[in-house]
Amino acid sequence: MIITIASGKGGTGKTTVTVNLAASINRDDVTVFDCDVEEPNSHIFIKPENISSEPISVMVPKVDTQRCTLCGACEEICQFSAITLVAKRIMTFPEMCHSCRGCEMVCPEDAVKEDSRVLGSVHQGKNARGIDLTWGELRVGEAMSPPLISQVKDRINPGGIALVDAPPGTSCPAIEALRSSDYALLVAEPTPFGLNDLALTVEALKKLKVPTGIVINRADDAPGIVEEYAKKEGIEILQRFPFSREAASICSRGKLLVNEMPEMKALFQQLFNRLNQLLTESKEAGEVGK
Amino acid sequence: MKELTVISGKGGTGKTSVTASFATLADNRIVVDADVDAANLFLTLEHKTLENSYFKGGSKACIDKDACIECGDCRERCQFDAISEDFIIDPIACEGCGVCAYFCPEKAIAFEQQVCGEKFVSQTPWGPMIHARLGIAEENSGLLVSQLRQEARELAKDKKIPLIITDGPPGIGCPVIAAVTNADALLIVTEPTLSGLHDMERVKALADQMNIPTMLCINKADLNPETAGRIKNFAEDNGIHFVGEIPFDREVIDAMKASQSLVQFSQGAAAKAVKSIWKEVQQFMGTTLERIM
Ligand code: SF4
Ligand code: SF4
Ligand code: SF4
Ligand code: SF4
Numbered sequence: 300m301i302i303t304i305a306s307g308k309g310g311t312g313k314t315t316v317t318v319n320l321a322a323s324i325n326r327d328d329v330t331v332f333d334c335d336v337e338e339p340n341s342h343i344f345i346k347p348e349n350i351s352s353e354p355i356s357v358m359v360p361k362v363d364t365q366r367c368t369l370c371g372a373c374e375e376i377c378q379f380s381a382i383t384l385v386a387k388r389i390m391t392f393p394e395m396c397h398s399c400r401g402c403e404m405v406c407p408e409d410a411v412k413e414d415s416r417v418l419g420s421v422h423q424g425k426n427a428r429g430i431d432l433t434w435g436e437l438r439v440g441e442a443m444s445p446p447l448i449s450q451v452k453d454r455i456n457p458g459g460i461a462l463v464d465a466p467p468g469t470s471c472p473a474i475e476a477l478r479s480s481d482y483a484l485l486v487a488e489p490t491p492f493g494l495n496d497l498a499l500t501v502e503a504l505k506k507l508k509v510p511t512g513i514v515i516n517r518a519d520d521a522p523g524i525v526e527e528y529a530k531k532e533g534i535e536i537l538q539r540f541p542f543s544r545e546a547a548s549i550c551s552r553g554k555l556l557v558n559e560m561p562e563m564k565a566l567f568q569q570l571f572n573r574l575n576q577l578l579t580e581s582k583e584a585g586e587v588g589k
Numbered sequence: 590m591k592e593l594t595v596i597s598g599k600g601g602t603g604k605t606s607v608t609a610s611f612a613t614l615a616d617n618r619i620v621v622d623a624d625v626d627a628a629n630l631f632l633t634l635e636h637k638t639l640e641n642s643y644f645k646g647g648s649k650a651c652i653d654k655d656a657c658i659e660c661g662d663c664r665e666r667c668q669f670d671a672i673s674e675d676f677i678i679d680p681i682a683c684e685g686c687g688v689c690a691y692f693c694p695e696k697a698i699a700f701e702q703q704v705c706g707e708k709f710v711s712q713t714p715w716g717p718m719i720h721a722r723l724g725i726a727e728e729n730s731g732l733l734v735s736q737l738r739q740e741a742r743e744l745a746k747d748k749k750i751p752l753i754i755t756d757g758p759p760g761i762g763c764p765v766i767a768a769v770t771n772a773d774a775l776l777i778v779t780e781p782t783l784s785g786l787h788d789m790e791r792v793k794a795l796a797d798q799m800n801i802p803t804m805l806c807i808n809k810a811d812l813n814p815e816t817a818g819r820i821k822n823f824a825e826d827n828g829i830h831f832v833g834e835i836p837f838d839r840e841v842i843d844a845m846k847a848s849q850s851l852v853q854f855s856q857g858a859a860a861k862a863v864k865s866i867w868k869e870v871q872q873f874m875g876t877t878l879e880r881i882m
Pocket of ligand 1: 359360373376377378379380381382395396397398399400401402403686
């Protein structure tokens with residue numbers, strides 16, 4: 300089962316929830332996938348060992364100038380201005396290419412060959428406690444994160460429990476991470492900014508038809524504003540984490556709350572039990588439905 | 590005319606609170622909210638919207654069931670698995686490349702530009718604000734950011750406004766690249782955590798690739814003075830101009846709840862720090878920048 304931890308607003312504590320949830324599940328099939336590939340941070344807390352890394356590339360075109368007759372068909376099909384005729388030469392702009400292969404398909408002279416552009420890397424390792432972490436790291440200067448996120452997600456084994464740490468926002472990177480999840484856990488911050496961005500994410504999840512629940516982080520800032528919203532939308536609040544300087548300081552040092560604060564461990568275990576219950580129920584309902 | 594973009598790498602470091610304060614402190618400026626998929630500036634700055642227009646992003650394909658002969662050509666060509674076995678295109682998966690439509694033997698696929706959001710020009714008591722709302726689950730945030738900045742530049746020229754302050758999105762991907770390209774200076778707002786440090790290093794690498802002079806401030810610096818120290822050292826070693834620290838202060842949230850910028854709402858420690866940071870930033874934008882350029 301795939302549980303994606305998301306939030307519209309950045310910095311609400313997505314990564315904190317993901318890594319501490321992973322560390323409080325007493326099972327040996329827990330895997331974590333950090334899809335915040337622009338700024339991945341889960342590894343700081345999980346501390347994986349024996350890391351293997353793989354560069355990830357996408358196709359971009361390269362024109363064989365010997366064969367090219369400058370007919371312009373590739374320029375015409377390309378929606379992204381990544382291949383154009385400039386002063387009797389075909390120029391490619393690899394960083395703008397979306398790898399649709401349209402230019403390759405349309406070229407009458409078979410002059411478009413395959414080249415590649417590095418998006419970044421996918422790393423994987425296991426920590427001393429057996430938590431398996433896979434994370435993507437976007438190359439600095441690369442604009443397109445969704446294809447790298449999709450590569451990270453390709454490594455999910457849906458048999459176990461996969462926790463996915465999604466990037467902030469509600470546009471393509473967040474959507475790519477949330478697609479085809481079994482459940483979305485939204486980490487909400489009870490502030491006006493937090494509420495505004497939470498509502499945007501809930502709307503996106505309705506479009507994606509992913510069941511959704513909320514956890515409130517730093518629950519004492521403006522009590523009530525998230526509760527009120529959740530009630531109106533009929534969304535369950537699965538847990539509330541209080542703010543404390545101690546918790547903030549533990550997180551700032553890259554440590555796990557569940558190891559340092561027993562009361563936090565209890566809250567995370569409770570959260571997992573509720574998630575497990577919800578997902579087992581929905582699975583059974585699905586099977587009956589069939 | 591000069592352009593300052595405020596970014597953070599990591600989300601939630603207080604970037605928008607800092608930008609909103611700058612936007613009320615500056616004498617004559619335009620402010621742009623480039624965090625288009627989680628725009629928050631409009632919640633803080635009192636404004637009246639003067640103009641709105643649609644944002645047209647990329648195109649999407651749609652199959653006309655009556656004309657389709659189910660030959661399967663489009664499914665084979667689509668690199669994004671966007672076309673189902675029963676020939677329905679998933680608009681969320683469609684990348685908008687148009688390849689299916691180009692090759693369909695029956696011309697059964699419509700390929701049209703989509704409205705992906707809305708753009709606004711508003712007036713605040715401190716000058717114009719240019720902002721937007723990206724549609725839910727829409728793409729092309731980078732293009733939208735470029736358009737907002739372009740509109741801001743035209744308005745600045747028209748009204749002879751000397752400064753554009755842009756609130757950038759988190760991360761380092763396409764909307765961030767669009768928000769920092771050709772800016773005169775960047776201000777990174779970070780927090781004293783290992784995550785904040787790690788993310789700030791990546792944002793700095795991006796700034797270096799683009800050759801943009803960079804400033805740094807640390808928000809909630811007192812939550813972890815040791816990491817704050819490491820961040821300052823990093824700044825010093827990497828040619829980042831350090832402009833100050835902001836202490837943790839509950840009035841930051843209280844200002845947000847009151848729909849006001851921090852410096853409008855509060856006289857407290859954080860507000861004082863932001864005012865002094867703004868002075869430093871102005872000085873850097875004025876004298877130091879001229880010396881470098
Ligand atoms: S692969 Fe697609 S996006 Fe890339 S250059 Fe060719 S036509 Fe353009
Ligand atoms: S389609 Fe092929 S032959 Fe025509 S301009 Fe492009 S590369 Fe050259
Ligand atoms: S290529 Fe055209 S005709 Fe063939 S299946 Fe696709 S839409 Fe139908
Ligand atoms: S436009 Fe491109 S991505 Fe969209 S369905 Fe057609 S081939 Fe696939």
